[in-house]
Amino acid sequence: MFELDDYIEAETAVAVVATALMLSPRARRVVRRGLVYGLAGVLTAVEAGRTLARGAQAGFSAAVSRARQAPTVGAN
Numbered sequence: 001m002f003e004l005d006d007y008i009e010a011e012t013a014v015a016v017v018a019t020a021l022m023l024s025p026r027a028r029r030v031v032r033r034g035l036v037y038g039l040a041g042v043l044t045a046v047e048a049g050r051t052l053a054r055g056a057q058a059g060f061s062a063a064v065s066r067a068r069q070a071p072t073v074g075a076n
Contacts, residue, residue, distance in 0.1 A: 021027045 021031060
């Protein structure tokens with residue numbers, strides 16, 4: 001028959017969790033909400049990274065522009 005080790009295997013645990021998620025409306029709602037919030041967090045982080053990169057690029061461009069316009073030392 002079945003031994004205790006048969007119920008503790010990872011494949012069995014995954015199957016049990018998947019079945020519980022499919023059959024439980026509450027669990028599906030929690031998972032769906034977690035996925036939505038997780039995706040929103042990822043999108044927010046990506047947008048923040050893009051904004052940071054754009055700001056760094058603008059700052060670098062401004063610094064290069066000022067350096068080119070600055071008079072050189074010792075120029076007559």
